[in-house]
Amino acid sequence: MSEADANPILNPTIGWVLLLLFGAAWIGLGIYWGRRAKSFDGFMLAGRNVGMALGSATAMATWVTSNTVMLAPVFALEKGVWGMLAYSTASFGLLLFAPLSARIRQLIPKGYTSGDFMRLRYGKLAWVLFLLITVVYSLAWLVSMGTAGGKLLQTLSGIPYVNGMSMILFVCVVYTLFGGLYAVIGTDFIQSIIILIGVVLVGRLVLLKTDMAEVYQSMERHQPSLINALMPVALLSLFNNMFFGFGEVFHNNVWWSRAYAMRKDVAPKAFFVSGLLWFPIPIAAGFIALSASALGINVIDPNTVGPLVASSVLGKSGAILVFVVVFCSLASSIDSLLAATSDLLVEDVGRKMLGVGGSEDQLRTFSKLVICGLGMLTWILCAREMNLLEILFLSGPLVASAIWPVLGGLYWEKASSAGAVLAMITGSVVGLVAYYKLGWYTASLISAAVSMVVMLVFASFQRQAFDWETISKASN
């Protein structure tokens, strides 16, 4: 239990009012925007006509998760300045996905999911393996956000963990259910504006109320490694986090579905802009944790250090601001993940693997059932208060192993199915071994490296060139 659990800064009534107010707003807006989702294509991919403003806002808001708001300060608290930068390298994933999104739209203009591409490019075995990786990762991400959200609401306002977590999931499931990707993207736009303003404002206010010279002196005295430019863990986490981010963005259907949903010429620009906008957010959210020691704030649970410092320095208004920012960042990511993962399960597992199908109405009903099921499963796992953050980091080597199979599949004629399968298996296994033997801060890096070598070796021995047209013909 942290200090704040015992004495929450906000009254639970204020917490509930904020929760109900914003929950009702997201559900109302979701239903309003969702009226445009007349077809299955509209429900899944917002009519494939999303423009620049909405496109970059949805990508940015989706990538600002509760993990960003809560973990970036943890990185700063434990790894100092390098830690903040390490978290920011996750934005490189979005920047590099910009050219990939152009290629995706070029190869499979009528695609639905990232699984579609893996199936058509590499065949069934690679597809199944890829689905396994992405479902494990997506579930870990969803549950880590639900858990983090519940704990944060409890810390800030004293709302019991299960109640706060349930309310967040309920709101996100309801508006995703009614509005599909239209609702997700529409709410993401508003949420991204609130997140940007909120994070900058909190950072600025904390900066105004703290003496940086004092912060530096306190770190020099009590936490000297945080200002050590050669701190090994911090340096390694720089690359590890970067490759984790590459793996997350390159493989996950959250980003592929956005690439399909945006207008063809918009997608690369929108991903690039969202990456640029995202880069400073972990720094703004993270640096406040560095001042905890100088301000005499006793941190017990590092996972809540950011909100704890912000609300301790800024009082009730700061706590309200943090509450709103976190709720927005939670909603903007949970809805996206619910929508994209349900698309993947409906399209790849339901339609393609199990042969479930029929009319558009049947598919839409199936899709809604999957969203509800996913929400329920997330709730059950969240209610057990498992340490999903650790599981999320464990999924790092899994997703990092998919970087090169995705890259090779998109650009190389000689990328082979056997190479992709072995790259994902060896990358994941060696990465997981590194996780336990060397430390979490090496796992994604080593996984990406192994996967790269396997892909390159297999491509160099591959004689037959892949015919790109087989993908576009099959997807049409």
Next chain:
Amino acid sequence: MLRGTFLFLSFWLSANGIQSAAEPSQPRWVSPAESPFLADEGKCLLRWELPESENSSFTFQVEQADESNFSNARVRYEGPDSATYISGLPEGMHHYRVRLVSDDETGPWSESMEIKVEFVSRQLVIILLLLGSIVFVATVWAIWKGHCQYDGPPASNSNTGGRQ
């Protein structure tokens, strides 16, 4: 007689781990579970507790020192919480102890808790940083090369190969 009874009771209470209400008791470490504790990232959670019979309205003082005799000790935390999260420790052995303090008196120090910080080896760091740099450059290069090669007409024109 009375004095003798008091001394006997004091001895008995002390021997059974029960101390009188007036005398602050000695906190004991709950976390880390063992001392010395190896912290390979320079961080750990220090948690302590009092015997169950004590009420919780105390102030604790935690000291940190580089020497085992606490000759260069400095206060790391002072307040009512029974835990504190330590991060940013440099390599080496760090010693901690905790006690109760109040306006009137101070309790005895707890046993010493040793935290040994040992980072991952320098050679491994250099190898992994080199590896990371190579994979990063290769990833960017592969995307850039692929983008330049295939930044062509859309698939609907049945030329998914672009400018090859």
